[in-house]
Amino acid sequence: MKNHLLISGLSMLLLFLSKPSFSQEPDAKAVIQKAYDLMQGNSSRGEMTMTIYRPKWKRALSFKTWSKGTKYSLIYVTAPAKEKGQVFLKRDKEMWNWVPSIERMIKIPPSMMMQSWMGSDMTNDDLVKQSSIVDDYDQKIVGTETIEGYKCYKIELIPHEDAAVVWGKIISWVSVKEYFTLKNEYYDEDGYLVNKEALSKIKNLGDRVIPTYFEMIPVDKEGHKTTMEFTKMEFNVPIEDGFFSIQNMKRIR
Numbered sequence: 001m002k003n004h005l006l007i008s009g010l011s012m013l014l015l016f017l018s019k020p021s022f023s024q025e026p027d028a029k030a031v032i033q034k035a036y037d038l039m040q041g042n043s044s045r046g047e048m049t050m051t052i053y054r055p056k057w058k059r060a061l062s063f064k065t066w067s068k069g070t071k072y073s074l075i076y077v078t079a080p081a082k083e084k085g086q087v088f089l090k091r092d093k094e095m096w097n098w099v100p101s102i103e104r105m106i107k108i109p110p111s112m113m114m115q116s117w118m119g120s121d122m123t124n125d126d127l128v129k130q131s132s133i134v135d136d137y138d139q140k141i142v143g144t145e146t147i148e149g150y151k152c153y154k155i156e157l158i159p160h161e162d163a164a165v166v167w168g169k170i171i172s173w174v175s176v177k178e179y180f181t182l183k184n185e186y187y188d189e190d191g192y193l194v195n196k197e198a199l200s201k202i203k204n205l206g207d208r209v210i211p212t213y214f215e216m217i218p219v220d221k222e223g224h225k226t227t228m229e230f231t232k233m234e235f236n237v238p239i240e241d242g243f244f245s246i247q248n249m250k251r252i253r
Contacts, residue, residue, distance in 0.1 A: 042235075171187075
């Protein structure tokens with residue numbers, strides 16, 4: 001009888017140990033990867049509108065975008081007329097800008113990746129995603145919070161020592177079930193908060209449901225902010241690597 005009880009007890013213990021622990025936190029890198037894949041896909045093609053707000057004025061820009069993985073990105077400015085035709089190309093670790101009004105091709109060095117893009121609160125790095133939040137950072141879940149009704153993982157991203165990135169730390173809030181990125185905070189190398197980013201207007205775009213509206217606010221500049229909204233987006237579209245070439249920058253429309 002005692003042996004029977006012992007065997008039953010061991011069986012129950014093994015059954016319990018074999019079951020997954022639902023309280024165990026998921027892998028933070030996997031969460032960031034899923035959130036990134038949701039917003040990027042293997043490739044994408046879309047149209048966006050950016051509005052720059054300042055205390056005494058605002059202006060809007062429109063552009064078309066193409067991307068493929070983390071290596072390639074191209075942006076074509078369609079409005080306003082003064083900036084129309086400008087093209088920004090990212091190939092691997094290099095970034096280029098074609099300015100048709102002066103027929104000049106400008107290579108943007110890594111030292112300029114933190115500079116403002118087109119006078120906005122976005123940096124050059126923000127627009128072309130030069131750094132990979134998946135590969136260039138160590139990710140760690142530091143808590144959970146609810147944002148706009150979505151339970152989110154709060155994830156801290158610290159760059160690798162040898163990573164060529166512009167931020168000293170990023171805090172990202174990703175919804176537990178949907179993998180929506182709903183909020184980001186960007187810190188400099190000294191640990192000071194520089195920018196806050198909020199994402200909203202969740203809707204079906206292309207073949208998926210994603211946040212379609214971004215708001216970037218610099219914390220130390222009152223009355224300054226930049227918004228960006230997707231108006232069209234297609235994911236996993238066939239794009240040849242050759243599309244992302246310096247020669248094509250002058251031909252793209």
